[in-house]
Amino acid sequence: MSTPNRPPRPIIELTVLRTERLSPHLVRVVAGGPGLSAFVDNGSSDKYVKIIFGDVKRTYTVRRFDPEAGELSIDFVVHGDDGVAGPWAAAAKPGDAISFAGPGGGYLPDPDADWHLFAGDASALPAIGAALEALPADAVGVAHLLVEDEEEVLGLEAPTGVGLHWHFHSPAGAASQALADAIAVGPWPEGRVQVFAHGERESMKAIRALLKERGVPRADLSLSGYWAYGRTEDRFQAEKREPIGQIEA
Numbered sequence: 001m002s003t004p005n006r007p008p009r010p011i012i013e014l015t016v017l018r019t020e021r022l023s024p025h026l027v028r029v030v031a032g033g034p035g036l037s038a039f040v041d042n043g044s045s046d047k048y049v050k051i052i053f054g055d056v057k058r059t060y061t062v063r064r065f066d067p068e069a070g071e072l073s074i075d076f077v078v079h080g081d082d083g084v085a086g087p088w089a090a091a092a093k094p095g096d097a098i099s100f101a102g103p104g105g106g107y108l109p110d111p112d113a114d115w116h117l118f119a120g121d122a123s124a125l126p127a128i129g130a131a132l133e134a135l136p137a138d139a140v141g142v143a144h145l146l147v148e149d150e151e152e153v154l155g156l157e158a159p160t161g162v163g164l165h166w167h168f169h170s171p172a173g174a175a176s177q178a179l180a181d182a183i184a185v186g187p188w189p190e191g192r193v194q195v196f197a198h199g200e201r202e203s204m205k206a207i208r209a210l211l212k213e214r215g216v217p218r219a220d221l222s223l224s225g226y227w228a229y230g231r232t233e234d235r236f237q238a239e240k241r242e243p244i245g246q247i248e249a
Contacts, residue, residue, distance in 0.1 A: 009101040049102030114191025116141030121199040132158040173229035180206035201225030
């Protein structure tokens with residue numbers, strides 16, 4: 001018997017309420033409006049939506065969803081005129097329309113884990129920031145965050161038992177081994193670790209190899225490449241079907 005096709009997620013149409021420049025390369029867009037009533041929170045801290053820009057779609061993490069305030073926040077990495085979503089976010093103003101489908105996602109910090117490990121570059125800061133806020137107050141863990149320079153450091157909220165370690169390299173995407181090296185020499189507490197590692201593809205491959213050496217079970221790992229250094233978004237998506245695009249060897 002064939003499996004019935006999953007019905008398409010409805011398109012949610014919102015209006016930009018305001019924007020905020022979080023750092024030189026990170027812009028937060030806060031949207032709302034009557035269409036927000038159709039947004040169904042799936043409970044994950046890495047929930048994402050597929051934003052529609054003309055004929056293309058781009059996937060972005062929901063940084064925060066506040067149904068009481070009627071607001072949904074999405075953070076965009078901006079590098080000049082590169083890409084589609086970044087320039088749109090940099091120029092967005094109150095009243096602009098934003099349409100997307102979603103949310104997807106499936107990660108949420110496990111309160112039964114002995115400790116938590118987070119790793120990512122600027123593209124993963126929204127998901128890591130949301131995960132840190134979802135941790136119980138007594139959580140223990142380590143976060144390794146790779147950005148270009150000190151101006152990119154954000155004031156993330158985290159339990160006192162979670163150490164935030166910022167690492168710098170410009171361009172950050174070219175430092176494919178930096179996060180894996182930081183994890184290798186950094187704190188590694190005893191007990192079961194739950195890992196959330198997302199960001200540049202080659203960097204994630206290096207982290208996966210290290211975690212295999214450390215014996216971290218796949219079930220305790222949320223890891224994926226959000227982008228690839230030197231690749232356009234369309235080429236990156238196409239390479240997901242090729243050997244180079246596979247995180248798992």
